[in-house]
Amino acid sequence: MASHDNKQRYRLAWTAALVAVAAVGLGVAAHAGMPIGNRNVPQPAKVVELNRYLGTWYEFGRYENLFEKNCDAVTAQYSLLDDGKIRVVNSCRRDGGKGETKVSEGKAIVQPDSGNAKLKLSFFGPFYFGDYWVLDHADDYNWAIAGEPSGKYLWILTREAVPSAELAAQLQSRAIELGYDASLIRLTRH
Template identity: 45%
Template sequence: MFGGLVAACSGNYPPLEVVDKVDIEKYLGRWYEIARLPNSFEEGCFCVTAEYSVIDSTTIRVTNSCKEDSTLGELNQANGKAFVVEGSNNAKLRVQFFWPFRGDYWIIELDKENYLYALVGSPSREYLWILCRTSKMDQSIYNMLVEKAKAKGFDVSKLHLTNQECEE
């Protein structure tokens, strides 16, 4: 979710399928990170959230936050932009936290009715996030998303559960 997205590179995987379409207006707002594949830009992060708001019809403001080193740690924020990939029905975004680098943010599973959970990854399978509208996710939904990620070629054995036992 932070700047390290730009380091993704293609592997020998079949094309990563994304959801049919995303209603950006419904996707906006706060998401809590439930789990992630380890990455250098979130090392030592607790209480991770992402906040999305509209800039214009093809650009979204991204504010990622985490507490460093503990649930009581200092709040760290990264601000960036996400650009809708043309022809993707809003399911593929390119996220930029510093110019000129952009990384893939592909929505590969989504609660299509209420937008309560999302599975987001990169086509390289290097990055993966399980997101929820609340800081806790029902275990059956989590298990379903892990299975979907595994079926799409992600190494779910490396998933890191995010500590969300945080004070607002």
């Protein structure tokens, strides 16, 4: 009986490993076809005070990606969990922000020695694959610019759904200063 249980555990572990490898492979394949908008992604400019970064963010603009394709009215909500991880709830609406709301929930862990500016994300169970770097933020945390090391992803976030024209121009300029190709930025409608 114990031998049968061990074989069954082995098969389950092997199956889980194959599923994980397949998921990573699909992610890499999808990621490979995306344009690189920044070939020299800088290290984060500032330390992030997690308690000030938590809360609701509105996406002002982004590099288009498969998981947000045709999404508008995009928000991200960050909250601290009892185990020290960060709960991440992303939502968006398709059809120009008028369609059905799509919600993705995941977790993030802060990378050691990063000043809380580098996170690893997971939306698919216990595996933390995705990089999320807070590259810069306002001193009062009313805006943030996030990316990751490949230069294929960019998110420009604000605390208000529709920032002032002055702030909008400032954010686009700051993204360019960080090395991002402004022609790839897709502005988000709210």
